[in-house]
Amino acid sequence: MDRLVNTVRPYAWGSVTAIPELLGAAPTGEPQAELWMGAHPGAPSRVARDGDGAQLRSLSEVIAADPEGELGPRAVERFGPRLPFLFKILAAASPLSLQVHPDLSRAEAGHAAEEAAGVPRDASHRNYKDTNHKPELLCALTHFEGLCGFRAPDETAAVLAALDVDSLQPYADLLHAKPEADALREVLTAVLGADHEDMARTVAETAAAAERLAAQEGPHRDVYAACASLARHYPGDHGVIAALLLNHVRLQPGEALYLGAGVPHAYLDGLGVEIMANSDNVLRCGLTPKHIDIPELLRVVRFESTAPAVLRPEADAGGEEVYGTPVEEFRLSRFDLAPGAEATLPTGTPQILLCTSGTAVLRRTDSGEELRLSRGESAFVRATEPVALAGDDARVFRATVAV
Known part of the structure; x- marks a missing residue:
């Protein structure tokens, strides 16, 4: 048994207080977004081995020295000599980017293509840092807010119509007129590919209307409040409008959300534990100054409406409460x-x-x-x-x- 010494990642969207409060530490005054537990090369945990408390070793080095002893033969046979998951504490005080993750076959193909093209692995425009997929599970420790998966097109058309913004009407018309997959694809493509100045005006008008509707009782009050908040954090960003296509989700403590390949999502606010396959493959849809590769994004996104599957743990006879997911890399x-x-x-x-x-x-x-x-x-x-x-x-x- 090894006590872990873990690294905190200071991303700008992180909370100043949530992780320090959980750890019983004084805040540094800087955002503390994620605490990583595992052997990811970006920030592996450290352990003291052989009774030497003064000499900390990287968990990745410890595993590499004896993969079967550390991971077990079954895990090594299935995933190779590495820990196949990354475990985190995530503390969001402002919205993360709107994003999607590839499936395994797309990750392998995309990585091979970028390697063949000579794209540096640390390049800002690189999509595929590795060959792995990145399913993930977020379990709320506090009330947690996010966006997950496409809402049904007819319902989204009604959400857009209520805003009464002229430049949103073509999107609402497409959502009514086309089959679901075609409608969602065409609207997302149009939103992300729109002229920047035109989109900035649309976002400003939409944000003002959303502020008004969020102050009124109504079935989509939370959606409009989230839209107004996103516009304050990311003024003029195409992702503010793209986010209106997605389901708004609130998790109570102990509830979880599973995110498979191709599902667009964004975490907005709250503290949770997150577990994922050990990958850095992310394609962004907006709410970020980082690179957005629209053609590749459209290859990865699953254009289908889905109701967010909020998971609650199921207890077994031994008292262990399990969050069921369809992946092997983590449990x-x-x-x-x-x-x-x-x-x-x-x-x-x-x-x-x-x-x-x-x-x-x-x-x-x-x-x-x-x-x-x-x-x-x-x-x-x-x-x-x-x-x-x-x-x-x-x-x-x-x-x-x-x-």
């Missing part, structure tokens, strides 16, 4: 541990344990060695370690693989 669950309660964790796969409330105690059942985790602390458990988990009114999230 997220949680334990709520009353004083005196204990759960025995399965062996054979790598595990990261994160305590989000109370105090958790990890105990090796073969040696009796213990490791205590306070709120915000995490640990890596290698595949061969038999561990029992106890706590004092503790909530512990368990991240592992689904093989």
Whole structure:
């Protein structure tokens, strides 16, 4: 069992206070957006091994030295000698970019094409940094707000019509006139490809109308409030209008949202834990100054309306509450541990344990060695370690693989 020393990523959209409060640390005054737990090369966690607390080693180096011992033979056979997931605490104080992730075949093809074209991997216009897909799961620790998947075209046409902005009417007409996939594709293409000055005027008029409608009772009040907020953060951005095509979602603490390939989404506000396949492949649709590759984006997006699938954990006989997802790279669950309660964790796969409330105690059942985790602390458990988990009114999230 290894206590993890993790890196905080200071992206501009991050909260100044949420992660420090969870960790029991003083705010630095700078945004703290994500705390990474895992072996991603961008910011791997560090551990103390062989009893040397003063010498911290990268978790990626530790895994590379003994992949089967750290990850288990099943995980190595399926994913190779690397941890296939990245676990995070995410703290959004302002909206993240509107984005989508490719499926595995598109990631492999896109990466190969950019490699053949000689596009540097650190180039700002590079789409595919690796060959992997990036499904992800976000579980709310506080009230959490986001956008996820296309709303039904007829409903979106009504949302646009109520704004009463002349330049939005052609989009509403397309949504009524075309089959669903064609309508969504044509509208998104038109929005992202519109003249910048014309779009800036549309966004300003739409934001003013959205402010008015957000102050009134109505079925889409939250949608209009989100639109007005996006326009304040990203004035004139094409993504403000593109975001009106998507479902607005509010998660209560403990609820989760799964995002598969091709589903456009954006996180707007809140604190959560996030787990994803270990990839950096992101195609952006707006709400960002970063590169937007419209032709490639249109190849990746799934043009179909979907109701956001809000997940709630399902408990098994051992008290583990599991968030079910259709991927093998990761599996997220949680334990709520009353004083005196204990759960025995399965062996054979790598595990990261994160305590989000109370105090958790990890105990090796073969040696009796213990490791205590306070709120915000995490640990890596290698595949061969038999561990029992106890706590004092503790909530512990368990991240592992689904093989």
